[in-house]
Amino acid sequence: MTIASGTVREAAIAAPPPASAATSPARPRKRRQLTRNRWGYAYVAPFFLVFAAFSLYPFMYTAWVSLHETSLSNINGGTWVGLENYRNLLQSEFFWNATRNTFTIGILATVPQLCMALGLAHLLNYKLRGRTFFRTVMLMPYATSIAAATLVFSQLFGRDYGLINTMLEAVGLQAIDWEAGTVSSQVAIAVIVTWRWTGYNALIYLAAMQSIPGELYEAAEIDGASKWKQFLHVTIPSLRPTILFTIVVSTIGAVQLFGEPLLFAGNGTTSGGASGQYQTLGLLMYQQGWSNFHIGQAATTAWAMFMIILVIVGVNAVIGRLRNRADR
Amino acid sequence: MATVSFQQASRIYPKAERPAVDALDLEIADGEFLVLVGPSGCGKSTSLRMLAGLEEVDTGSIVIGDRDVTDSPPKERDIAMVFQNYALYPHMTVEENMGFALKLAGISKDERATRVREAAKILDLEPYLARRPKALSGGQRQRVAMGRAIVRNPQVFLMDEPLSNLDAKLRVQTRTQIAALQRRLGTTTVYVTHDQVEAMTMGDRVAVLKDGVLQQCDTPGELYDRPANVFVAGFIGSPAMNLVTGDAVDGGVQVGNAVLPVPREQLTRAAASNGKVTVGFRPEAVRLAGPGEGLPVRVDVVEQLGSDAFLYTSLADAPDDVLHSADLVVRTEPRSAVTTGQQLWLSTDRGAVHVFDAQTQQRVD
Amino acid sequence: MATLAPPVPDAGRSPSPAAPATRRRHRGGSKAGKPGPVTYTLLTLVALVSIFPLYWTLVAGSHTNAEIAATPPPFLPNASLFDNFQAALEQAPIGKAILNSVLVAGSITVGTVLFCTLAGFAFAKLQFRGKGVLLGLVIGTMMVPTQLAVIPLFMMIAELQWVNQLQAVILPTLVSAFGVFFMRQYLISALPNELLEAGRVDGASTFRIFWSIVVPVARPAMAVLAMLTFLTAWNEFFWPLIALTTANPTVQVALAGLGSGYVPQRSVIMAGTLLGTLPVLIVFTILGKQIVGGIMQGAVKG
Numbered sequence: 001m002t003i004a005s006g007t008v009r010e011a012a013i014a015a016p017p018p019a020s021a022a023t024s025p026a027r028p029r030k031r032r033q034l035t036r037n038r039w040g041y042a043y044v045a046p047f048f049l050v051f052a053a054f055s056l057y058p059f060m061y062t063a064w065v066s067l068h069e070t071s072l073s074n075i076n077g078g079t080w081v082g083l084e085n086y087r088n089l090l091q092s093e094f095f096w097n098a099t100r101n102t103f104t105i106g107i108l109a110t111v112p113q114l115c116m117a118l119g120l121a122h123l124l125n126y127k128l129r130g131r132t133f134f135r136t137v138m139l140m141p142y143a144t145s146i147a148a149a150t151l152v153f154s155q156l157f158g159r160d161y162g163l164i165n166t167m168l169e170a171v172g173l174q175a176i177d178w179e180a181g182t183v184s185s186q187v188a189i190a191v192i193v194t195w196r197w198t199g200y201n202a203l204i205y206l207a208a209m210q211s212i213p214g215e216l217y218e219a220a221e222i223d224g225a226s227k228w229k230q231f232l233h234v235t236i237p238s239l240r241p242t243i244l245f246t247i248v249v250s251t252i253g254a255v256q257l258f259g260e261p262l263l264f265a266g267n268g269t270t271s272g273g274a275s276g277q278y279q280t281l282g283l284l285m286y287q288q289g290w291s292n293f294h295i296g297q298a299a300t301t302a303w304a305m306f307m308i309i310l311v312i313v314g315v316n317a318v319i320g321r322l323r324n325r326a327d328r
Numbered sequence: 329m330a331t332v333s334f335q336q337a338s339r340i341y342p343k344a345e346r347p348a349v350d351a352l353d354l355e356i357a358d359g360e361f362l363v364l365v366g367p368s369g370c371g372k373s374t375s376l377r378m379l380a381g382l383e384e385v386d387t388g389s390i391v392i393g394d395r396d397v398t399d400s401p402p403k404e405r406d407i408a409m410v411f412q413n414y415a416l417y418p419h420m421t422v423e424e425n426m427g428f429a430l431k432l433a434g435i436s437k438d439e440r441a442t443r444v445r446e447a448a449k450i451l452d453l454e455p456y457l458a459r460r461p462k463a464l465s466g467g468q469r470q471r472v473a474m475g476r477a478i479v480r481n482p483q484v485f486l487m488d489e490p491l492s493n494l495d496a497k498l499r500v501q502t503r504t505q506i507a508a509l510q511r512r513l514g515t516t517t518v519y520v521t522h523d524q525v526e527a528m529t530m531g532d533r534v535a536v537l538k539d540g541v542l543q544q545c546d547t548p549g550e551l552y553d554r555p556a557n558v559f560v561a562g563f564i565g566s567p568a569m570n571l572v573t574g575d576a577v578d579g580g581v582q583v584g585n586a587v588l589p590v591p592r593e594q595l596t597r598a599a600a601s602n603g604k605v606t607v608g609f610r611p612e613a614v615r616l617a618g619p620g621e622g623l624p625v626r627v628d629v630v631e632q633l634g635s636d637a638f639l640y641t642s643l644a645d646a647p648d649d650v651l652h653s654a655d656l657v658v659r660t661e662p663r664s665a666v667t668t669g670q671q672l673w674l675s676t677d678r679g680a681v682h683v684f685d686a687q688t689q690q691r692v693d
Numbered sequence: 694m695a696t697l698a699p700p701v702p703d704a705g706r707s708p709s710p711a712a713p714a715t716r717r718r719h720r721g722g723s724k725a726g727k728p729g730p731v732t733y734t735l736l737t738l739v740a741l742v743s744i745f746p747l748y749w750t751l752v753a754g755s756h757t758n759a760e761i762a763a764t765p766p767p768f769l770p771n772a773s774l775f776d777n778f779q780a781a782l783e784q785a786p787i788g789k790a791i792l793n794s795v796l797v798a799g800s801i802t803v804g805t806v807l808f809c810t811l812a813g814f815a816f817a818k819l820q821f822r823g824k825g826v827l828l829g830l831v832i833g834t835m836m837v838p839t840q841l842a843v844i845p846l847f848m849m850i851a852e853l854q855w856v857n858q859l860q861a862v863i864l865p866t867l868v869s870a871f872g873v874f875f876m877r878q879y880l881i882s883a884l885p886n887e888l889l890e891a892g893r894v895d896g897a898s899t900f901r902i903f904w905s906i907v908v909p910v911a912r913p914a915m916a917v918l919a920m921l922t923f924l925t926a927w928n929e930f931f932w933p934l935i936a937l938t939t940a941n942p943t944v945q946v947a948l949a950g951l952g953s954g955y956v957p958q959r960s961v962i963m964a965g966t967l968l969g970t971l972p973v974l975i976v977f978t979i980l981g982k983q984i985v986g987g988i989m990q991g992a993v994k995g
Contacts, residue, residue: 039899040821047812047868048827050804054865056830058845059837065844123736126728136981137740139988140747143977145928147948148970152746154952155753155959161762163749170765199743200988207989256838259930259949268953282931285840290935295844302840309836382890403896415887419909428905429895476895 066299078296085300095301097276098284101186105280106254108190114246117198121205122231138199146259149192154264157188179265182277189260189278201246208242209235244320251312255305258282281305330393330483330516332356332379337388339374348374350540351388359514361507363531365521371540372520373488379518380486381405392483408477409486413493414469416461423457426475447479450509467498474506478513485510485517491526503530524564528552536560558689561608561682567638567657569608573686581605584643586623588676594683594692601687611638611659613680622675625656627668637662644671747974754964761959777964781951784961785939787968790947797862797943798926804867805922806915813876814907818889831870839931847935861936862943866926872918875991879914917987920980927973944969
């Protein structure tokens with residue numbers, strides 16, 4: 001991996017040892033760089049060309065758009081409005097409603113999901129018959145698309161003929177109008193998310209569990225720790241980085257929640273229910289841009305979502321670091 | 329076939345305090361088997377990698393044959409290398425591994441097959457040509473790595489601790505096989521090891537490095553008999569040479585309450601720097617003397633090896649501060665009657681004492 | 694773009710001699726306890742919950758509307774499946790959508806695996822100025838929500854008159870930050886430096902080293918990345934919904950259109966959903982074990 005760099009080596013970065021400096025005349029010469037070279041750029045170039053054009057540039061440009069009053073019908077001609085869009089956003093009840101919903105759905109979807117995944121991973125960690133079967137089946141929801149999953153679940157949660165209501169009535173309970181209620185609709189959406197991701201996260205936890213050295217459990221066993229104590233004091237601490245990671249990833253996903261609330265009502269409206277009871281930030285942003293054609297405002301919402309993610313990741317990083325320090 | 333020469337070659341890693349290799353000067357003759365040896369971090373591997381073109385030469389130059397290769401990439405140097413972990417391509421068969429360099433050099437398929445087969449025959453690898461490295465034992469992998477090198481018929485073989493991943497018994501066997509193979513092929517070879525026994529048994533000459541600086545380069549015999557400084561004296565030989573430092577007094581060096589005799593002329597020159605002299609004598613150069621003669625010691629441990637025995641002793645009447653720096657090892661007949669705790673008197677063979685200036689650490693003859 | 698990525702992937706299954714030892718230790722690492730009937734019951738329950746919505750799609754899609762509304766509802770598939778398929782195909786161009794999705798997900802997979810292997814190798818094994826900053830950039834953007842990119846992207850494709858054309862959904866997704874990171878982590882541990890040095894000593898050019906040494910070593914990770922990328926690309930929803938219309942949709946866009954009709958025909962929607970999901974389910978049935986292995990392998994060393 002060499003390339004003629006053709007550059008004259010600059011005067012030695014680290015001063016040569018006095019001994020050799022005395023004996024060998026410092027000779028500036030053309031050097032081929034044998035270990036450090038420019039091939040690296042050639043290898044990353046294809047990636048970064050696409051990456052810059054379709055990711056980095058858009059990220060930056062969104063910030064620019066968010067400072068303009070821009071309409072979808074006239075995307076190139078916007079008027080500079082400075083922070084007006086941000087001011088509007090912070091004063092908009094729709095934004096606060098969507099933020100609130102995003103948080104509640106996010107918590108409803110993440111917390112039970114990760115707890116169940118942890119338990120599931122524990123079960124899958126036993127020496128099971130048909131272990132490949134169980135693992136594969138639990139990953140099936142992950143392979144199902146958001147659109148498909150939501151369409152199916154909105155049928156299951158249907159008010160009149162939904163299977164879930166049918167079952168509720170069969171055991172003597174009252175049918176619930178899932179879509180209409182705030183709590184019920186958010187729970188239903190959280191169920192869809194949980195259904196899709198629990199198996200996936202369980203596999204992540206399972207992989208982490210399997211990399212815990214068996215000696216740790218043997219030592220705990222010798223020290224007289226029960227299975228439960230072992231889970232608490234060996235498994236969980238060893239999984240902490242993985243758990244923290246899945247929390248971060250799941251919350252990033254939750255903040256971007258879009259497809260489920262869009263398709264849940266089954267009529268393609270972007271308002272997130274009649275009174276916006278399950279309107280999320282992702283859906284609001286789409287509504288602003290592609291229903292109301294207010295692209296500047298949509299860009300502002302997108303940036304707000306990014307800021308929320310940054311705060312969440314930052315808080316998690318701080319917690320992780322504090323725990324690490326506490327461990328030392 | 330070619331000579332190799334390092335000319336004031338240095339490697340300075342960015343941000344390092346001292347050079348990894350410091351102005352190395354080394355001439356290696358055509359067909360010679362030269363071993364680079366030293367403790368870890370001494371720069372022996374870096375030197376080899378500089379010769380291979382895997383590491384830059386910051387100052388100085390490296391010449392193979394009559395070609396200055398200082399700035400050439402590895403492929404232009406006509407060298408072959410055997411790596412410590414063999415670096416066999418996991419997805420290629422033994423045959424493909426050995427033929428890869430030939431293929432890259434544009435050698436025809438038929439000739440490639442012939443040459444690979446020849447090498448495989450020499451190394452007893454013929455039954456395994458179609459196997460992947462994963463399906464081979466450690467010793468077989470090592471031989472494939474050797475085969476990959478000899479197939480190319482290069483000007484120089486470079487070997488970086490090629491035996492360190494083998495178990496002890498196989499290492500000893502392979503050691504002699506490599507040495508024999510090299511003599512048969514007559515290819516100039518530079519061999520890196522941290523094991524001084526390997527160095528002494530394999531090399532035509534051995535270069536001892538420490539902290540990036542060449543200490544001595546000589547035949548194994550010379551190295552053993554006339555170490556150039558205290559480091560080489562202590563590094564070569566197992567058990568190590570006994571080294572004792574003391575004040576120069578009339579007739580010798582004061583060790584504890586006794587005096588180790590050193591010829592006057594040598595003593596004067598060795599003591600020139602600061603009056604202190606380091607004397608060294610190998611365990612086999614020590615004789616048990618009668619009570620009251622020579623150095624009084626107490627036996628701490630007796631090691632019975634069957635063919636001979638080693639006594640680990642400490643000076644009996646030494647002040648506490650000398651005690652641990654002056655532990656002496658003695659080789660005796662096996663099954664001698666010496667027991668732990670016993671007091672003995674030691675004398676050294678005349679002419680078997682090495683004398684060093686304690687300040688400069690250099691040998692004085 | 695918005696991929697939920699497993700944590701710090703490190704494919705410890707390197708072909709180096711050290712690998713068997715690690716693997717043995719991992720196996721010993723699992724709690725060797727024997728599972729009781731409770732464990733099996735719980736797992737079977739979870740398996741049922743995982744499968745049931747998909748099964749229900751089949752049941753509902755194979756009945757008429759009136760039949761699913763009956764009490765008690767049907768629990769076995771019925772004969773109307775193909776009628777409903779037909780109806781679904783009339784209401785939404787699902788056949789075209791599947792073809793489009795195959796094209797889109799296939800192109801994205803090829804591009805992602807190729808570009809990410811190249812870049813991942815450079816980040817893992819080559820030294821060049823600015824490497825740390827560039828890698829930081831790649832990792833940092835894994836946190837950026839898709840929403841932040843879609844507006845300029847939409848402007849871009851409008852400008853290029855790519856709206857409703859497949860390249861509009863292929864190009865922006867052609868690389869993935871996760872993929873680069875995944876390949877880097879794998880190659881760091883699976884590709885010993887000595888192997889590259891041996892290649893250089895053997896006289897291989899930079900490109901040759903990549904093609905003859907790096908790619909064969911990276912192949913298992915490339916396969917895993919390909920499977921995960923295909924799945925993610927197939928299921929990508931947000932950006933295709935913006936860039937495409939139901940006139941030239943991917944499966945997800947077609948399903949969204951199907952689900953947004955004014956007169957919801959449940960059985961037809963379910964039949965369409967089944968059609969759109971079937972290809973992934975088939976792939977998943979064949980490669981499920983490998984996908985499971987890939988996700989777990991990617992997760993080792995959290």
